Amino acid sequence: MSDETPMDIDYVANLARIELSDEEKSTYQKQLGDVLKYFDKLQQLDVEKVEPTAHAFPRHNVWDKDEPRTGLPVKEALKNAPQSRQDQVVVPKVIEE
Amino acid sequence: MSNNSPIFKTATELSQDLQGGTVTSVDITQAMIDRIDAVDEQVHAFLHIDKEDALDQAKASDDRRAKGESLSPLDGVPVGMKDVIAVKDQPLTAASKILENYRSPYDATVVRKLKDAGAVVAGRLNLDEFAMGSSTENSAYGPTRNPWNLECVPGGSSGGSSAAVAAREVPLTLGSDTGGSIRQPASLCGVVGMKPTYGMVSRYGLAAFASSLDQIGPFSTTVEDAALLLEIISGHDSLDSTSYPTEVPNYSAELKNSSEPKVLGLPKEFFGPGMDDEVRASIDQVIEYYRSIGYQTKEVSLPTTDLSIPVYYVIATAEASSNLARYDGIRYTSRSERAENAIDVYAKSRGEGFGAEVKRRCILGAYALSSGYYDAYYLRAQKARTLIRQDFEKVFAEVDAILTPTSPTPAFKFGEKSEDPISMYLSDVYTISTNLAGLPGISVPCGLSSSGLPIGMQLIGKAFDESNLLQIANAYDREHLHGRQVPNL
Structure with missing residues (x-):
């Protein structure tokens, strides 16, 4: 999880289809690493028998x-x-010749 | 400016004046335009105002009134829109560069309802880009400033909607609230702001951020005005499949009925460390007031409070990463000139068009939904969301509403939190769980700090119980009317 390996920012930015500069990559990797650490509270929670809520x-x-x-x-x-x-x-050609 | 100017009146007073024939909608709308010209250079609440269109709508309202064909109490009263709510043929930028040239081809349901009621729908109000933020500093078009202190943020994301009402540029506005984006800026700007129950107001025509949390709601200077606006925009809509089929009470008429004293819950987890001393003192006075009019207060517990921020940021960013996929450079956004193939069109257009916070959240959301992490983050957060809902259900078996501060501190300075996402996220600590549980919440101004910044209290109600929530809020507001204080501009 978050404390094991830092987020692979290139991989995730590609999933999100957002081009980032090198500077953005290093800033966001650090900031999002901190956010993920903050999310660790969730990992300690016992939710095995709880049904998920999608809508209130x-x-x-x-x-x-x-x-x-x-x-x-x-x-x-x-x-x-x-x-x-x-x-x-009109879009760029998507089928290769 | 004379105190008798329409800009210092509430929507309810303007409605009475219009009916009494002492003012016209053109008078009101012109006064609003003059006020915007006079103060908006400082405040920057508006991203756009189509003055000609506003005056045309006002003229049409006056013509209807002359023929005895007025459509509602709000006929002729101006209402401003957060720039994520679609108004046909008007811009909708969501304060993002990527939608710089977009014009809405249709009306949002709330806008159609307001137009059907004869309201003058005018002005596009600033926000944090795509409603992501708590300070309006994330707008691609520059921040809005707090009318009470121009060096401070107005809150966010609906900072333009709250500042415009506080600065008396328009009597009513609409915003959207995903984790506090109506209530927190209302609190920081000293006005009333309300997030209705999830499903009470149609989201059709609202640029989606996190669809299971977003709700549109009113800003005003009094609770009475909020009730007036809420009853017009609420109700089931077949164009929004999450809209709830329920009757809309006549909120403003019900406010006039005398209501029995109620029981208010004070969640002990909210009154812990992190709350500013002056905010606490102000809320203590509110509690004293309610007791003095016969209300009971009771300490209650919401043990999952500390989970609400991580749960919210997992769910909201996951939903945002899906929702914002539509801004792809193909159909209705600007397209990167550097794009050579299809993937380029997406990645480069979004890389150029989105600001930092939107990029961070889309990436975080994509991560939380990605293979190998979905169970650990998204599914876990959805399960924790169930625990948060159940906490509220237990508390509402014992109380009629929950009373808290809206924000742990009054307005903060520009730049104070903008480089530290977590500290910014924590400014929503009191408002976020309401969205996760789908409940209605209202922020009511309850005084000024020693440095002259507004403080707000939040009341959280039972689901679809807006009527009681408004009555409880009004029991305080009608005797104090802090929202009627006008900042010096």
């Missing part, structure tokens, strides 16, 4: 009426896209 007042099988509703028009939905063409978002 969980609701199950929430259904809406099966009635058609107008959605956002394509032009509106694309208004905030950084690049779009022919009513679609």
Whole structure:
């Protein structure tokens, strides 16, 4: 856990899809190491027989009426896209040739 | 400025004046704009204000009133929005560079309800980026300053919403509260701020931070005004599947009914070390007052209090790392110009667009959810969350509400905690467990420290028992009205 090895910041930043500078990496690694130490309180807790809480007042099988509703028009939905063409978002090529 | 100016009135008074015909919505809205022009350069509560649109809405309200077609008591009263609540065609930056050019294509449910009630929805209010912080120092557009002392923080994350009301720039605002982000800034700025029960107010159109904890709620100068705003924004919404199907009482009418003295619980874990002496003295006076009007107080115990901060930061960062994945440089955020492939678009756009605290929390959340650590952190935190909920359930079998300070200290100076995440996280120690348990909480101003900074008390209520919580809060507030004191600006 946290006291065994420091967080592998390159691995986790990649999971979070956030590019960090070298300076950010060393600052965050230290700061997050301290936060993880603070989290150790949780490790000492006996919670084996406790059910987890995802929501304070969980609701199950929430259904809406099966009635058609107008959605956002394509032009509106694309208004905030950084690049779009022919009513679609433009992205760099993802399939290799 | 004359004391008779609309900016010094409560929303309830403005509503009466509008109905009595002694003021128009255009008068009120213009006075608000003039006030913003006069003081916001110092306070910096607003990230944006569309003055023309505000005056158009005010004019429309006055026209309705002239025809006898007013829509609600709030028709014509301005309400400001934290810049995470969507208003159609207005900016929504979440105080982040990544949403610098975003404009909302639709209204949040709370905004639709306010527009349906005729309120003048105006102004985008500053916050810690994506609501992550307790001081508003994490805004990409510069911090908001506390109207009571410009060298101090206004609290956060809804620091713009609290400072705007304290500075009398707008009578009512909305904020969002994930771990104290309404109550703590309300306390630090000397105004009323309320987090409703989870599920009471729709989150549709609120930029999500931690979905199982976030709630939208009101800021005002009095408890009476908070009730007025809360009854308009509350209620079930099919667009938010966590919204709870329950009746919305007429809170402001119920405040007028006389209520029986209640039993208040004082959790011994909250009154321990770390609480500022002046805060304690101020809360002692509040306790004395409640006793003097027949209330009983009782020491209670919430033994899991010291778990609430680690549990919160595991759950909130895990949910944030998932929620903020949508800011990916693809659909509606700025895109890095250095991006050459798809992964680049994500990583570089987010690396350039997010500030330090947002990066830290997304990384921490990704870590807590990652393979090998999920059981140790996230699952454990969810189980500990159950223990925290059960603590409150036990206490609420014996008391009607819990009384605590809202914040361990009055407002702190800029830079004092910004380099030390844990010390910043600890400023939410009294508010965080309320969100984990889903309960309603309200901060009510209860005086000034010797250096002239506001102190606030927090009342925590039973789930969906806003009506009683507001009555208990009002029993103090209507006799003290600390929120009506105006800072010198």
